[in-house]
Amino acid sequence: MALENHAEQYADIRGLRLAYIDFGGTGTPVLALHGHFGRARMFAPLAAALAPGYRVIALELRGHGHSDRAAEHGPDAYVEDVAAFARELGLGPLIVVGHSMGGVVGFRLAARHPGLVRALVNEEGGALNRRPEIPHPVLDVRPWPRRAATLAELRRGVEAHGVPDAAYFLESAVEHDDGWGFLFDHDAMVESQEALIGDWWPDWLGSTCPALLVHGLDSFVLPTGMAREMAARRPGTVLRELPGCGHWAHDDDPAAFAGAVAAFLESRCP
Template identity: 85%
Template sequence: MTVESHADVRGLRLAYIDFGGTGTPVLALHGHFGRARMFAPLAAALAPAHRVIALELRGHGHSNHADGYAPDDYLEDVAAFVRGLGLGPVVVVGHSMGGVLGFRLAARHPALVRALVNEEGGALNRRPEIPHPVLDVRPWPRRAPTLDELRRQVEAHGIPDAGYFLESAVERDDGWGFLFDHDAMVESQEALVGDWWPDWLGSTCPALLVHGPDSFVLPTSMVREMAGRRPGTVLRELPGCGHWPHDDDPVAFAGAVREFLGTLATP
């Protein structure tokens, strides 16, 4: 049974979804602009052997906004959340920023992480290797009269398909807008710019690296280097997928994750 709830974590009220079941716990972490509910298809595909719990990070979804969005802020939030629910060690599935957060958690808090699934989270996030590490959403509309108009205005800023972002759209008294704060999301992305190689190489747990070869965010050459340099890492490139393999081919993505989880020893 899917349950939406909140946890008090380091002075913040963080939302999460427990997709139910009694299987091995899997902690799912979204990327920038994301929501916990994006992991519903994966949770359904992994049930009943795995219990997926998806956290909405600070400033995202229905979690509290915060005074800071440094990578270490997110890191300690997640560590405290896992400890608070008594979940560890968990398998961590993370997308984009959530992938970076996952492998940093494994490096900094190894007792909490049993294995990693990193979907499109790069070990290096800076120019020139990554041409556009920050998506500036500050010019995006704060309100629009309809959801369709919000989509139109966002896509007018050069976004080919606003569907991912509209998962965080809600209707308020003065129109449709986003749950996230535009300025905070730029601040958070800018804070993630940097060299994360030490953290990627800083853990020894089994890892699955999932990549969309058509990704505009993460070069295939970097992903292959990440897999080659970290022992115990399996690379799966999903043809026809971009930066969101879980959306572009949910069946293949879930199959890759399920196959990897099947290789883990029983805790």
Template identity: 75%
Template sequence: MMAVETLTRVRGLRLASVDFGGEGRPVLALHGHFGRARAFAPLAAALAPEYRLIALEQRGHGHSDRGDGDFSQDAYVADAAEFLRGLGLGPVIVLGHSMGGVTAFHLAARHPELVRALVVEEGGALNRQPEVPHPVLDIRDWPCRAATLGELRRQIEARGIPDASYFLESAVEHPDGWGLLFDYTDMMDSQQALVGDWWADWLGSTCPALFVHGLDSLILPTTMARQMAERRPNTVLRELPGCGHWAHDDDPAGFTRAVREFLATV
């Protein structure tokens, strides 16, 4: 299986994506804030050959254009919808993590003809205080450049991040040192735009859905995850013990097993 990276013109933007290949059933994967399409490589390998995973690098992330600075859910959803139409694969399974999960269930509610089933990992229907104590990660004082990749890691972790590996997926070497691909102001704006009440969209679709929650998550309360599963028909909740907000990294085998078992029923 050979991954193919492409740049596609979508709504006037160049959006990067990674098609992990194969002849299996298509799955569109949407990363969360600060993420990259290539982060889905382990999941793509684990789901092959039954499933062909295509990961979209959303606006302002990775090598995708930032556009006009609109980082609303409307913009993210419209991008994903147009990208899917361009693929011409019919309704697909849509999988999303965190912000990508919220985009996924918005997409299902607004464009049901494009979504066969949902897999949402840690994407909450309510993202605001006091229910979510820290809905926005303040990155405004993060380093713009560092002499080495290790120094970039050290400086980010010195700002309260226990393990910067997730963010360093976006690290590249520039002529003046190592830095991250995303713009800090853009990411602050995008996070602020995600603060809100998204219950109507979570409940606005009827396709089969899997909700994956890390029981040690500091982002999504367990009570909310259970309410989301209880209130939406055709929804299965899988709770992963010992996992946080990035459950797919904390327990790759458990996450893949949960996804596989669900997809077998779709």
């Protein structure tokens, strides 16, 4: 499924212009939510793997990708944006897939707007995001370069700040009139990550729909013990642990990730 065949569209949601990609089809709708610094396009491989039985629609949250920036970037604002977007599409109740911060937004959506969510797929979104359980809940991107002459120079500038591989972040890199830079605002992304610090257990336990928790066993963001506790404490939750995968399991092993999602959906949302 080629990305170029699925252009971004826009919806006016709560005073903002939000970008999204509808990967098409007539199957059961799936709403996909990226994590911090992410883009809707990251879900193209999953959409291809799930077609034609499922129609993946990936939203770019406020402040990310080509969606508008706003005065507030935090989990409450994201949840209400997603709820309004789901109602605008009129396709609910939806299956919601979320990665990292998008996973937290997804399970908070299910807790606060249960009529909108049929099932959850949470990839690496923790129920607890604070020190000391999570040693580094915020990636400070404020020192990163704002502009660079080339994409390669932008990569080097990011990796010089201790990022081993900048590929994920470079998905949000574009060429501006004055050089290469990111679509996201550096300060807003730090603000958004800081707003996600907290105890989200009540929201994780606050819904009753079927849920799949996907955990990369090499993740530095979601501890394995927490992932297992999340599955044990929430009825109707299936835990899939992916060996050799980290926080971005969907990139580390796309086939295993898509297979886990497909098997769950076929058993719980045929």
